[in-house]
Amino acid sequence: MSILLRFQTIEDKDKHEAVRRLVEGSTGDFNFSFMMVLAVMMATLGLLAGNEAIVIGSMLVAPLLYPVLSLGLGISMSDYSLISRSSWTVVKASLLSVFAAAATTVFFTFSGVSFGLNDAIALRIESSLLYLVVAVVSGLAMAYALVKPRLSETLPGVAISVALIPPLAAIGVGVAWLSLPIIAGAAMMFFVNVFGILAAATLSFSLMDVHGEQKTAAVVIAKEERRVEREDKKASTLPETEAKQVA
Template sequence: MTVPDSQHQPPSLRAAIAHRFSLLDDKADDAEIDRSLRAGVELSGATPWILMLAILIASVGLNTNSTAVIIGAMLVSPLMGPIVGLGYGIGILDFALIRRSLANLAIAAGISLLTSTLYFMVTPLAEAQSELLARTTPSLWDVLIALAGGLAGIIGLTRREKSNVIPGVAIATALMPPLCTAGYGLANGNWSVFGGAFYLFSINCVFIAFSAVIVIEFLRLPHRKFVDRAKERRVKRALLAIVLLTGLPSIFLAARLVDNEVFSSHAREFVRREFRMEQVHVLETRVAPGTRDIEVTLIGAPLHPAAIQAIAARLPASGLKNARLLVHQAQVEDHKEIDVGSLKADILAEIVRNNQQALQDKDAALAALREQVAAQQDWLKQASTITREFEAQYPPCGNVLFGKAVPPGADNMAAVPLLSADCRRVPRAAELKRINEWLKVRTGSADVRLVLAAARTRIVRLVDSAPAGQSATPKK
């Protein structure tokens, strides 16, 4: 029996391409897809706790401008489940699932806003970092990211073998950072930040759900049908209107963003081209696309006002219509030219002089500290020697202490040497006088204090230094 040649022919190129890009070959069973997507909608048990912790992590990452921490928080986030469940419910026309998905999404958004707002109310870092500000101006590109991410996510969820698509989608669409930024706006009473961030979150939710509807419709999953065809058309039109109303503002914002970027690029190129002069140097350029201002700071030879007006007249021809040129330049007496090389040298010399003066001040402070340490060490050595000498001269006395004392009403600089000891008997007046004189000579101080106590009789003899021209008097 022979096989017809047509059965041995390879498939056509069109069939090969269709087979390679088919979404039906590795699709999971309809029942498994339904069970998986419905299970992801629920927000109970450990899921709210995981959500709160993920929001806290994301808030800290935004607050400290740490991209790695933000990415880690997005990997933990369970926000994708209710959004994909919403799209699935719309795709199969299951209104009970739609209501449950919306309820769980609202609860998740409320928990996220509350957690992030509480964090930003207590954090000491109040300045808005670049990661926070990046979530306040959504545009058309965010719509495209949400749509593409949602398509990738729902395709991954409908496969027999689950891959790492969902974590990647969570990172790409960035559902959590906008909610954290909205919490920052609430905590600081900044309604423009709150509005921009929450609008970005709404874009992500709507277009991820819309992409899920597209894929569910393409896969032809079992869905309910309307008995009234007119009602079905009204529902589909309402859903399309929601998508369009959500996306249209982003088109305006994207157009404004592109216009601002083009204006800034043309403005900087205009400044580089028009102020390329031998005796003039641009010190700083500031461009404000919102007010159409171009602010230039110059150093060097001053430009005549007529020359500045001539440069400003060329703005429209450079694509900078309605722009305003503001020029700041140094005032030079008698219109003398400035040697930029000399100016730079003077600036560097001033910096070197300031650094040298700072080093000298530090060296002087270090030398003073070294002197204080050396004096303290000398004093400790002297104190040890004096206590040993006193014990050798007066064996009946022990427990000798030697230090410095501050008399009442005196400052620390007026501290006087003080020697105290416990004796078996109190020395006589002549001995006390001799000890007092010895202590003056030994310490080099005309004012000393001597405290000797008899352990048995509890008698204390205190000898003050006598003023100049008088003798020391023991006190009992």
């Protein structure tokens, strides 16, 4: 059996589950944003300290891969609602990450801690064809592992292999240092990685014939919107409830 046929033998229930996980994982709610801020702060501190272990840890915390893969899913299904939703999550998360990284860098700079360009930062501002290939391979691996429950334990390894958070952190460092070369180099690496993952994910999901999962995606999106609305409403009414209890 050829490799292409392997993609077409995936069971419908596994497709349903993969779509559900991607749609839920790409919901740009408070939880998503909070984890992104924590991840990029870790990555920024790791870059400034030149500590790769911290940088690797940040990749495991960040949920940014999900909306990128969800965008590929939306393209493969021609689902404009999912495309718009996922794109906005990626853009919002990226801007938030750059701001958090810049703020973290400025804070420690004004605290009297001296930092400079090191190997960890330099690695995130030099993109090449090799990184594009890594992103493509990672996108293929992530998309395939999502529809294969037995391969789910490999997802953290894939998250480490493709660098999305470190370049965003490096952009923030460049903004804080007013360094155009760092900003441009890190931005190029980020876009190369996103493009590679997106292209691979779109191809993978197209081969899996997930076009029939549009209804599943729509149902999960509606469910997620209701959940976010409930949580936001609960959070907004909490101060009033506490005030009444005190009174």
